[in-house]
Amino acid sequence: MRRTSKAGTSALILGYAFLYLPIIFLVTFSFNESRLPGVWTGFSLRWYSLLFENTALIRAVFTSFQIAAMAATFSVVLGTFAAVAMVRFGNFKGRTLFSGLISAPLVMPEVITGLALLLMFVTFERLIGWPSERGMMTITIAHTTLALSYVYLVVRSRLLDFDRSIEEAAQDLGARPVTVFLTITLPLIAPALLAGWLLAFALSLDDVVLASFLSGPGATTLPILIFSSVRLGVTPEINALASIIIGIVSIGVLIVGLIVTRARQH
Numbered sequence: 001m002r003r004t005s006k007a008g009t010s011a012l013i014l015g016y017a018f019l020y021l022p023i024i025f026l027v028t029f030s031f032n033e034s035r036l037p038g039v040w041t042g043f044s045l046r047w048y049s050l051l052f053e054n055t056a057l058i059r060a061v062f063t064s065f066q067i068a069a070m071a072a073t074f075s076v077v078l079g080t081f082a083a084v085a086m087v088r089f090g091n092f093k094g095r096t097l098f099s100g101l102i103s104a105p106l107v108m109p110e111v112i113t114g115l116a117l118l119l120m121f122v123t124f125e126r127l128i129g130w131p132s133e134r135g136m137m138t139i140t141i142a143h144t145t146l147a148l149s150y151v152y153l154v155v156r157s158r159l160l161d162f163d164r165s166i167e168e169a170a171q172d173l174g175a176r177p178v179t180v181f182l183t184i185t186l187p188l189i190a191p192a193l194l195a196g197w198l199l200a201f202a203l204s205l206d207d208v209v210l211a212s213f214l215s216g217p218g219a220t221t222l223p224i225l226i227f228s229s230v231r232l233g234v235t236p237e238i239n240a241l242a243s244i245i246i247g248i249v250s251i252g253v254l255i256v257g258l259i260v261t262r263a264r265q266h
Helices: 002-029 046-051 055-088 095-107 110-128 136-160 164-172 177-188 190-206 209-214 222-230 236-265
Strands: none
Touching (some): 055 222, 136 190, 136 209, 164 177, 177 190
């Protein structure tokens, strides 16, 4: 038993080290005075001050967050409708095809998806003049297409475990189906909607393949900017930006953890 316990502890330590050591190194070298990665010459905050002077990097951050927020919102709306249709409407005509279309982005390589969307937008531009250029809108549509499948799976799993007797009781008391959905169903599946939104937001914020196909002038996202800068060497400003994002996410996780802990205690 002791050998098994030691082996499990060692495996756990190695797993956490594999996950978090790169993050620790990144945060540490964001305070490095030297511009060279991996060479520590002293503690300095100058990269954080230079970060806010880098207008291109700040613009890319805001562009990425705007696209991610829009794509996540659209994905939650469309994914919820799709999940409700698949769970509540039974075996309707075309159900198998509809299910396959929703799940296709999960197994389709992003390179193929990006190329297909690019060809579609180019064709539409020639036929009807829309979209006039590739930019935030085309990237948002592409990210919505990708994240929709993930949101659908999250919401669908919640609806499958949903207690329908609550809805039936409301309908027996005279509530209309739309009222039941808005006042009963949506509040009860709200955690799944929030989880789907956060997942879609993270997927959009992290994507570089689809954005590479569908971005245009003035719509450079943060992953594209970082990926393009790798060829010339990642600047320490990017390390500082990544450290700030990690800090914000960590604080958010701690706050949520404290809220959940207090809720369980009460």
